Amino acid sequence: MTREEYNALYEKYLSGNCTSEEREAIENYQDSIDLDSHHWIKDQMGEQELVKETIHSELLNSIARQKRRQIHRIRTWYAAAAVILLILSSGLYFNNLKKKTTVIAKTESPRFKNDVLPGDNRAILTLDDGSQINLDDAQNGVLASEDNTDIRKIGSGQLEYSASVKLIETVKYNTLSTPMGGQYQLSLPDGSRVWLNSGSSIRFPTAFIGKERIIELKGEAFFDIRENKKMPFIVRTNNSMDIRVLGTQFNVMAYDDEKNINTTLLEGSVQILKESGTAFLEPGQAAILNKGTGKIKVAAADIEEAVAWKNGFFIFSNENIESIMRKVSRWYNVEVDYQGNLSNKDFVGTISRDKNISEILKMLELTGAVHFRIEGRRITVMP
Template identity: 45%
Template sequence: MPDHQQRIAYLLARYVNKTCSREELEELFAMIGQENGPDIPGDLLEEIWHTAHPAPDIDYEQAYLHIKPVVPIRRSLPFRKIAVAASVLLLAGAGYWWLSAEKKTAQITTVQSAPAPPILPAGNKAVLTLADGSTVTLDSAGNQVISQGKVAIRQSNGQLLYAGQPTDGSIHYNKLTTPRGGQFRLVLPDGTKVWLNSASMLRYPTVFSGKERIVELDGQGYFEVAPDAQHPFKVKVHDIEVQVLGTTFDIMAYRDEQSVNTTLLTGSIRVNKGSVQQLLQPGQQAVANNQDQQLAVRAADLRKVTAWKNGMFVFNDMALPAILREVARWYDVDIVYNTSPATELYGGGIGRDLQLADVLALLEGNGLNHFRIEGRKVIVLP
């Protein structure tokens, strides 16, 4: 076995047995992450893994889907090397145990100068604004029926469901708003299911009438549209209109992002921006630049797009500021830069059920930037 593979085998063995030092871990990633560095034979990984833990073969695709820690990557780094690095840290949870155990200690002794309540992840919470302007606060625990004329709105287990029809033929609009640190689900009167991400708003009628079903979105929503070919479903987002029949798609339209991204999972949708139109096929994403009338189509990373709905942050060639914008919305914190953020791109993923301190500890793992929590502010440090 070549010398470099012997060294990797040694570091891997120390890692899975939880005897690896921080310096050795950094050396291991440096060897794996070299753009022209050594390939790591699958049988070597399998040998090391089975020596420490009897387990089935590593599935690199699944490792990518379920990885917890985050590692910096280069845009030109082959996927297999990223998957191998991810698998090294994953190892059925061993990597997360090692990093989080060490980092939690560092958090107590160096990141926070005084004990403070932990900042927890977002939960099911929202505010429902009725047509008359009155508001109802919603959360995970609430189970209630809200009457609005002849329309009954039932809240159950973090979800709203509409039933009934107004007798006078009038149309009333409701608005569901999730704060930073909140999310909620909604079943519209036609049966369309909507997941609202944090810091988002959906405006919709209490009953659909006429030839079209139209809703308005600000923020991010995932839609499973009830099929009805006679009544097209439309989502209005800023100066963009998305038209569908029956399909599944995601729209990310936060005002602090550079673009509005509409991603199609199933079916077919048409995205209109001014005089420009794009017809999407499953797996495609329409990117509308917020600064001009440009509307481009590209292949989408569906795992990343739908990760928020599935309880994960997933990063694929993402810069730190973009990651921290997601973190800020999910944990209801403000990001303050005391230094320029590192320019390296990140790949991997983190569970959205972790406390904020644990997420920041994992992001610190590359040693490029550090963070300090002050109240509900995250200070970015060198």
């Protein structure tokens, strides 16, 4: 091995980018370094040769540091598991890591042989005439034009509308729908932006004219609305509730299988309109509409948790396993079955949404309070 080859491999080793074969080679190389026949020099000025003991010592120290880091990571996981066991009586907890975490298992459990990939950018666009465009397969560029409105795919998972309002004769409506395991971004004709979560749809006009900008939402979406005091923006949910704004950022969760509709405000102001009452939100607050009673409750919001899906994470804050698995089932497009008593078990933690489902389930299993089995696209939850 020449000095140049050694240096390149040594730098890869320190940065953690070695393959398993390269890592084994450089770690084993400490026992077989032979500099006598290579005559490595520091530079081209004729300085004396590097001695074998110096390189050997440097390499040993580096390897020791790398192994200490690995041992520290392992000990951290065991320490977290020990803490989990200690606090099971007051609540269940799994490791709260906002950065991506890889869980390495020496042996793969038969329960996780059938893995499921995370969701991605997928959606169907339904035009006013009923025709549909599968956005997964569509190329970037103009997809369609409807009454002086151009519809463009501008990137992976991004759709944009641009309209010449003065030339609009008849308002037409489009619907953007994401399947289970899909998400998409939409730029509305007025420049407002919408992030659509999995299993959701938004129906909107191809141009905003008149006194209001009204769209209809099913599922969950994050809105960044362009301010227009003369034309309020209204989000109409599938439970006869209107969310009225001028220009603001907010998240609406209105899935059919959830008992509440949650509106969380990040910036600006929001008015919640319902036959049973009205509520106003300030930044950092959430309006919780109980679909059974029709009552609206305003409370302090967990902003990070509310928009976690948009930022690529699952965040659970004292959340039961049924609620967690509804989120998991939407993103991974799986069905969920339950066996045994799983009540009175709440979880707290953060996990990246770009992990395979097995990694999500394994991290939940670290609590010792819940276990899973994957069979195709069916997940069984057990105590």
